[in-house]
Amino acid sequence: MKLIRGMLTDLRERQILPAVVLLVLLAFAVPIGASIILSKVTTPPTPTTPPINVKIPAGLPSPANELAVLNGTPPTSVTRHGSPANPFSTSSASSGSSGSGSSQTTPTPPPAVHTTTTVTVTHTAVATTTQTRTQTATHTQTATHTTTATHTATTPAKTTTTATTTTSATKTTGTGAPLTGPASLSSDQAYTVTLNTKDAQGTHVLSNVVRLAPLPAAQSPEVVFLGVLKGGKKAVFLFANPVKFSGSSGETCLPAPADCQIIELGPGQGMKLAPASNTALIATFTFAVGSIGARSYSSSSAALNVRNATSSSGQTLLPLIGSTELANFHFDSAIGALTYKPGSSGSGATGSNGTSAVVGSGGTPGAQAGSSSSALAGRRTLVLSPAR
Numbered sequence: 001m002k003l004i005r006g007m008l009t010d011l012r013e014r015q016i017l018p019a020v021v022l023l024v025l026l027a028f029a030v031p032i033g034a035s036i037i038l039s040k041v042t043t044p045p046t047p048t049t050p051p052i053n054v055k056i057p058a059g060l061p062s063p064a065n066e067l068a069v070l071n072g073t074p075p076t077s078v079t080r081h082g083s084p085a086n087p088f089s090t091s092s093a094s095s096g097s098s099g100s101g102s103s104q105t106t107p108t109p110p111p112a113v114h115t116t117t118t119v120t121v122t123h124t125a126v127a128t129t130t131q132t133r134t135q136t137a138t139h140t141q142t143a144t145h146t147t148t149a150t151h152t153a154t155t156p157a158k159t160t161t162t163a164t165t166t167t168s169a170t171k172t173t174g175t176g177a178p179l180t181g182p183a184s185l186s187s188d189q190a191y192t193v194t195l196n197t198k199d200a201q202g203t204h205v206l207s208n209v210v211r212l213a214p215l216p217a218a219q220s221p222e223v224v225f226l227g228v229l230k231g232g233k234k235a236v237f238l239f240a241n242p243v244k245f246s247g248s249s250g251e252t253c254l255p256a257p258a259d260c261q262i263i264e265l266g267p268g269q270g271m272k273l274a275p276a277s278n279t280a281l282i283a284t285f286t287f288a289v290g291s292i293g294a295r296s297y298s299s300s301s302a303a304l305n306v307r308n309a310t311s312s313s314g315q316t317l318l319p320l321i322g323s324t325e326l327a328n329f330h331f332d333s334a335i336g337a338l339t340y341k342p343g344s345s346g347s348g349a350t351g352s353n354g355t356s357a358v359v360g361s362g363g364t365p366g367a368q369a370g371s372s373s374s375a376l377a378g379r380r381t382l383v384l385s386p387a388r
Helices: 002-014 017-039 063-070 300-308 312-321 355-359 369-375
Strands: 119-135 139-155 159-172 189-199 202-206 213-216 221-228 235-239 243-245 252-256 259-265 270-275 285-296 329-332 337-340 382-386
Touching: 002 017, 189 213, 189 221, 189 300, 213 285, 213 312, 221 285, 221 312, 221 329, 221 337, 235 285, 235 312, 259 270, 312 355, 329 355
Parallel strands: 243 382
Antiparallel strands: 119 139, 139 159, 189 202, 189 285, 213 221, 221 235, 235 259, 243 259, 252 259, 270 285, 270 382, 329 337
């Protein structure tokens, strides 16, 4: 009772009690009213179809006979006399007795049919032999031998035999760019170096880099390429700013990792320059040696000109950098490479920094001192680590 009273109170408060009462009354009134109305509806009887009188034309069987035929019980039986004709026999009148007057038919056996059976046998044999021999980087040889034999026999026809042999041999010999250059050059050769660099502008591949070229650019030099070391196995680089080496690797850092002024790198070796503090406004610069090779020229004089070619911007940077280790390296145009002579700093006519010795006979340092001086005005300490 409490539940009912609570529901009534809730309905009154929401002012929906009349609507609920009306819905309840309709729920009972609609089925009762529909049943009363439908009980008074009467269904009219189905009209009877009058029979159709069909007059059968003369000469046609009656429907009853046709129905009997369909049911399998024919109304009448028909008996036929005589014998069926033999399609494989011929009829001829026989001269029998005069009183009989009858004719006799002699059956003729069917003609003999000869069947010829042809059997075809096909045999195919394919043999393929492939032999490949490869010698890495210098010699590649590929030999291919293919033999195809086809045999066809037909019985009772004649036998036909076909044999086909194909032999092909491919020999390819090629040499790619060597990772390291030759230990010595001929008179008409000069060393070539390929470098892979990455800076704020993206990734670059530099081919045939000239000696003393500043990297990544003359306006913002970080590294100077000095040339190929004697023996053709390593390239030498000079840092434009004070550098402290971090990490452990097999690279040669001169004079010491704490004061790395010059580094020697072989093909596949690379270094990463980064600012010593996060406040320095400089992007990380990565450089690596891609390959060291040798190129031949038309004459010895042409090769000598290429060996002595240097970057004018790099020539101007050398005295401004003030490296104490630079004087230990000398460029020898006769071999087209740098030689290392420790303990030669400050000796001879090359000066305290050995500029003219590294530049070689074709260099004229000091041509662009003003622009290079401004490029090194804001020198900072960098951290050097092996590139990963």
